[in-house]
Amino acid sequence: MRISVNWLRELVDVTLAPEELAETLTIAGLEVEEIEDRRQLADGVVIGKIVERQPHPNADKLSVCQVDIGQPTLLNIVCGAPNARADIYVPVATVNTYLPAVDLKIRPTKLRGVRSEGMICSLAELGLEKESAGIHIFSQENLKLGGDVRPLLGLDDVIIDISPTANRADALSMVGVAREVAALTGASLHLPKVAPISIPAGEGILSLKVADKQACPAYIGTVIEGVKIAASPEWLQRRLQAAGVRPINNVVDATNYILLEWGQPLHAFDRDRTQALAGGDSLTIGVRFARENESLKTLDGQTRSLKPQNLLITANDRPVALAGVMGGEETEVHSGTQNIILEAALFDPVATRRSSRAQSLRTESSARYERGVNQAELDIACHRAIALIVELAGGTPIAQTVADGRENTTSQPIQLRLARIHQVLGAVKRDNAIGQIEAEDVERILTDLGCQLELASTKDKVWTVTVPPYRCRDLEREIDLIEEVARLFGYDRFIDKLPDKTEPGGLSFEDRAQRQLREAFRAVGLTEVVQYSLVKPEKDEVVLANPLFVEYSALRTNLLDGLIDAFEYNQSQGNGALNAFEIGRIFSRSEDGVQEADSIAGILGGDLISEGRWSRSGKPAPMTWYEAKGILESVFDRLGLAVEYQPDRKDDRLHPGRTASLWLGGKRLGTFGQLHPQLRQKRGLLDAVYGFEMSCSVLLGALAREDLQTPHFRPYSTYPALERDLAFFAPVKVSVVELEMAMKKAAGGLLDKVELFDEYRGENVPDGQRSLAFSLAYRASDRTLTDAEVEPVHNKIREALVERFNVSLRS
Template identity: 65%
Template sequence: MRISLNWLRELVDISISPEQLAETLTVAGFEVEDIEDRRTWADGVVLGKIAEIAPHPNADKLRVCQVDIGQSDRLNIVCGAPNAAADMIVAVATIGTYLPAIDLKLKKTKLRGVPSMGMICSLSELGLEKESPGIHNFDLDNPVLGSDVRPLIGLDDVILDVTATANRADGLSMVGIAREVAALTGGSLKIPDAAGVLIGDQDPAGGLEIDIMESQACPTYIGGAIANVKIAPSPDWLKRRLQAAGIRPINNVVDVTNYILLEWGQPLHAFDRDRLTNLTGSQNLTIGVRFAKASESLKTLDGQTRQLQDQNLVITANDQPVALAGVMGGEDTEVHEGTTNLILEAAVFSPVAIRRSARVQGIRTESSTRYERGINQAELALACRRAILLISELAGGTATVQKSASGATQMRMTQEVSLSLDRLNAILGPLKRGEDTEVESYLQPPEVESILTALGCGTSRQEGESVVWTVTVPPYRQRDLEREIDLIEEVARLYGYDRFSDTLPTQSVPGYLPPEEAAKRDLRSAFRAAGLTELMHYSLVKQQGDNQVVIANPLFVEYSALRTEMLSGLIDAFVFNLENGNGPLNGLEIGRIFRRDGEVYQEEDAIAGVIGGDPSQGRWVNSGKDNPMSWFEAKGVLESVWERLSLSVEYRQESDVKMLHPGRTATLWLNGDRLGIFGQLHPQIQREKELPEAVYLFEFRLPVLTAAITAKDYLKRPFQSYSTFPASDRDLAFFVADSVSVADLQKTMIKNGGKILESVDLFDEYRGKNVPENQRSLAFRLVYRVGDRTLTDEDIEPLQQKIRDALVKEFQVSLRS
C-alpha cells in the first residue's frame, strides 16, 4: 500500500524523517519497498503569473511570455503550450531547476533567436500526469507569486510503498498504519470521527429492505439511501490523495468510497438508485446477498460480461444480480454524471467466499484484496458514517434512511487472551541492558504492559507465583492476536528484536539423516549410477478417472486432480525429449500418488522410471542403424540397482496393467511384499505417441524399498571373505513347460544345492525345432565353491543329482544333461 506521509501526519504525530520511519516499519514487519520523495520533483518551481503574451517572431507555434514571479524584473519565457494566456497563474521552473520527470535541468537558452529564462510547466512535466494538454492554471484568489508551488499540487509529500504481511489486514489502511506507527514511536493518534452525521428514518423514494440469504458468507450488511446528490469532480485535496495512493479520481461520490477504502480499509460501493429501480421495475428495493446461479451473467464495471458460477457471491436488487460482492460493481447500476440518488453499501464478507469468487472470475481488486484478508467489523458503521459525512460535504447529499442486517456468524467484539510473564521471558530470553551488566535481565511487567497498551490492548494483571495478564485484544487485531504466542511475538516486535541477547544452545548435537531419508538417498544414488536422470513433475493432473482426488478450486483444468500413477507423466517427458531432439530419455522420479476409494483417501510415496530407445543411437558402431533395447537389457538396468543395494527381488508374470504390454510385464516382489510393476509400453500407446519400438516403464512402492533397506538384518550384514580356491561349474539343460518361471527353477536349485552352490545363472533359452510344443529349452550354469579347499567331483555330483531329481519331481522337466 502506498502511504502518503502528509496524510499520515494528520492521523499520528511523527517527528522522525521518512528514512527513519521506513527503517522502523521494516524492522517491525511492515517492509517499505520504496520511498518516493515527491519534494524533489518540483524543487525550484515557483508560482508565477503571465503578465503579457505575444507571438514569437520566428515561430508560429511559440509565444513569448512575460512572467511575474514576485521579483522586480519579469522573466522572458518562450512557451509552446496552446492554452497559454495572459493573467494565468502558472508553475514556473526557474534557471537551475532540475525536473526529474523529463530529465531536464533549466538553463538560459534561446529558442528561435529569443532568450528564454525558465519554463512554464504542465502537470506531466512535474510528474503528476502521463500526458497534459497544456500548462496548468491555478485557480487561486490571492496567489503569492514566487512562493513554492509544491504545497499547491501535493508535491511537498513523501510516499512510502509499504507491504503488509498476510496476517496484518489492518496494514491495508491509513488508520491501521497510523496505529502501528503510534505504537512504534509513541506518537499520539488522531483518528477521524464522524460525529454529527444525521440519518433519517423515512425513505421518501420508496421502501428499502436488506435480505441476507448467505449468512456465513455475509455476516453483516448495511445499506443506506442518500438523496439529492450532485455529481461533480472531487476537490484537489481528495484527488491528490487518491493519486498518491495509485487510484484514478472519477467523481466526488466514487472518490469518497475509495477514500474510505484507503482510510479505514473498508470497501464501500455506491449504486445509482434510479438505475436500480429501472432495472427492477419497482420503487421498493430489496438488496440481497446470495450465491449466483449458473445461468446468470453480469456486466461489471470493467465493461466485461461475465458468466457467473455458483461460487460467485453476488449483490442483488429484487433478486437480480447487480454486483460481484466484495469484488466489483455492475456497469448497469454505476454512479454517473446524472446520478441524483444513491444506495450506499457497507458490508462484511467472508474472506473465503470473496477469494473463491474473485479467483473464479480472474479478478483482483483493491476491494477483494482487503476482504480476502479480513476487515474490521467493529468499525464498519463508523466507516459508513464517515463516508456519508464526506458525501454530504462534497456532493450535497442527504441520508434519508439506513437499513442493516446481520447473519448468524458475528465476530466477537472483545477477545481475551492469557499471557504469562514466565512464558514470555522463557521464549524471548534475556535483554541487552548494557555492556557492563553481568546479571541477566529480563522484561519486567511495566514494560510488557506499556507495549500491550500501545497496541491498543487492555490488560488485567493477576499476581501470584508468576505474573499473568488477561489481555483484551482490540477488534482490529482479533484475526491476528488469538493465542499467547501471538502476544509474545508482538512484545518482541515492538521492543526490538535486536535488544534481546544472542544465545546459543548449551550442548550441540550432531545432525544425522533419518533412516528413511538415508534410504531414499541410497536409492537415488543407485538409479543414477545405472544411468537414469532424476525428473520432477507436478502432482496435479487433468481429471480422468473415478478414483482421483479432485481439487475443489483448481487454477486450470489441466491441474484439476491429483495423480493416481506416475507413468503417464514419464511417457509425456519421454515424448517431449524426443520432440526437442534430445534423444531417448532414461529417467527416474520419486513422488507421491493419491487415490480415493469412496470416502477414503489414500496417498503413498512411489518411485517410477522410464527406460527406452537405442542407447547407442548416432554412434558409428551400429553403422547408423537403430539398436532398440531388449526387455532383458532393460531388466538388467534394474538388476544392477538391486545388486548395488544387495536386494533380492523376485519377478512374476503380469498381464493386467493397461499401459504395459500384456506379454512383457512383470510384478516385482520383495521380502514377500508386492513392490511394483515393470514392463514394456503397450504397442497401442507406442503408436499413438509415435515412440521408438521398445520403451520400458516401472513403478515401485517406495515404503517397501525403504523398509527393506532400513531393516535391522540389512543394516547388519556380516562380511564374507572371498575364496582363494578355484570354482567348479556344471551346466544343466532341460525341457520345461512355458508356464514355469525361471525364478521358481532357480529357487529350487538354490534350495537343493547346499552351502557350496555359489550361483545359478541362465545362459540359454530356445524354442523351436526339436523342442516339444508349449515347452522351451533352458540351460543353466551352476557354480560351486568353498573357501577352504578345491572341490572334487565327489563333493559336487551328489548335489548336482539332487538338483536334477528335485527339478523332475517339482516341474516335470525333461533333462538333457
C-alpha cells in the first residue's frame, strides 16, 4: 500500500518527518518497504511561459523558444515537442537541474548550432508518466513565473510504501493508516464527512438476486443517470498516480479513489450496455457461482473459461464480472457512457481467494476482499462514492436496491486482565527506570485504537473491551489486545534480559533416535532426500479443502511412491540409479479423523560396483535381492536390532514372490521387496529395483531399550570355535529364519553362529524341496571345546530339524 504523506496529513494531524513516520510504523508492525521522495523528481524545475516560438533554422522538427521564468532575461531553449507554442505555461528545468526519471543533468549546450539554456519538460521526464507525446502545458492561468512546479504536479509529496501483515486488512486504506498513526502519535483524526444520501428504492428499475448469502453478505446497486464521462481533475489524477493507480476517467477514478481511501472496492457498470447484454425489459443483477462451459471477457482483454469456484456478477443470469476480482469488458464504462450502475458489495474472503486463484488473477480489489473489508463502513463508502461521482461527472441517482444479509457487526466484548498483561509482556522501560505497564497506559492505548473500555473489576484491574468494527477480524481474544498494547507501547521499550537461571539444552530421545537412524542409512551408502508432503490425489488420500495447485492437493499416504518417482526422474536425466531413503510424515483416514505418523522408506537399484567393471567387460550387473537385503541387514546390525522376515504378497507395487514383511519384537515393522515387473516396465526402470518402508514408531520403540541406549560390554571368548557343516533337503515353504531359530533353540548356549552358505534347486533334489547347507560354529567362553562335547549338541540339532520340519539329512 503506497501512502501519500500529503494525503495522510489531511486525515490526521501528524507532524513527524516522513523518515520518522516510517520508523514509527515499522516498529508498530506495519513494515515500510520503501520511502519514495517525489520532491526530488522536479527539484529545480520552475514555472515558465513561452513568450515566442520560432522554427529552428537547421532542423525541421525543432523549434527555438524564448521562455520567461521571472528573470530579467529570457531563456533561449531549443525544444523538439510538437505542441510547443507561444503563450503557454510550462515546466522548465533550469541549468544544473538533475532529472532522476531520465538520469539527465541539464547543461548549457548547442543543438544544431543554436544555444539552449534549459529544457521544457514533459510528464515522462518528470517521472509522472511512462511516455508523453509532448511537453506538459499547465491549464491554470496567471501562474507565478519562476515558482516551484512541484505543488502543481503533486510532486511536493513523499510516498511511504508499507507491507501490512495478512491480519491487518484495515491498513490497506488511507483511513485505516490514519487511524493507526493517530493511535501511535496521539494526533487528531479528520476523517471525511459523509452525509447520508436519500435515494428512491429500485423497484421496477433494478432487482437483485443473491444465490449464496455467505459468499455475498451484502450488495448495494445504485443507478445513476446522466453522467458525463471526462478526464478527472488533476488533483485526483495526481493522487491516484501517487498511489500507483493509472487514471482512466472521472467515474472509474472516483471508485478507485474510494478504494484507496476507505479500503472498499467498488465497480461501475455501463447500464445501457448491461441492459443490452442481458436482454429483456427488466434488469436483475445476480450473484452466483459459475457453471460449466461459461466464459467472460474481463477488463484486461482476456477471455476466461470460468470454473465452478468463480463467483460471478450476472445481468439476467449472464456473467458480466468476476465478483470482487475484475469487471467484464462488455459492460465497462467508456467515453460514451451516460448511465451507470454502481456496485458496492461485500464478498466472502475465502470465496474471493479461490476465485482469484482459479483464474491466476489478483487485483487491488481481490487483495482487499481476501483479507476482509470493513462490513460496518460499506454504506459510508457507497455514499461517499456516489457524492464524488455526482460532483465530478454530474448525473442523478434515481434508484438504489439493497440485498443485506449482514449479521450484527458489533463484536463480542473481551475480558482483559492487567495481571495477564504483566505476565505476558514482563518489565518495560519507563523514564530511565524499569517498571510495568500501568493501567493508564492500557486505557490510553486501547482508547486511541477506537476500543471502548469498561472497568469490570477495580481491585484486579479487569476491563470489558468492545472492539471497533474495523478491527473485529483482527482483535478476537485477550491475547490479541495484549499484542496491541505491546505494539503501541513500543517493542523498543521492552527489557532484553535473559532469565536468571538457565539450564543446558539437549535433544529429546526421538531426535537422538532419528539422528541415529539417518546416520545408519547414510553409512550404507544411501542418500537422504526430502520430498513434498502434498501429492496429486489418486486413491484414498486426504484431500485439502483449499489447495494451491491440483498437483499438490492431497496429503501423501506413504513415502515409497515419491521415491519411485524420484528414481524414475533421476534415471531419465541420465543420473543412473538413485539409492536413497527418506524420513517423513504420512497421513491416513480413520474413524477418529485424519491420523499422522512418521515413516521411513528407501529405494535401491543399479550396480553396486561403480568401478572395476572391466572384469565384466564393462557391463553393469543388476542388484540381487540378497544384495539389497544385505544393505538393509547392515543397517539393522548397526542399530543392534534383530528383524525377522516373513513372506508377504499384500503390496501390489512389489513382486509377489520377492517381498517380505518385516517384524521386530512381535510387531509389524514394515515391508521390503523388489518392485513388480509390470510397474518397472511401465516406468521404464532398471531391471531390479528394491524398496522398503517401515514405521518410525516401531523402530523408535525398539531403540528405546536400555541395552541399546546404554551399550554394555560383553566379554568375547579367547578360545577358538569348533565348526560343523549341516546339509539337508527342506521344504521350500520353510524359511531359513525358522530353521536358524530352531537350531539355536536346540543347541542352547554353545552354538555361537549359524550361517547359510549354499542353496540348490534342480536335478537330484525332490520336488517342492531345496538343498540347504549351513555352517555352525560352536564356542565356549572358558575353554576349548572338544568333539565329545560338540557332537551331542550337533545331533540334537539334527533331530530337532527332522522332528519339526521333516527335513532329509544329507550330512
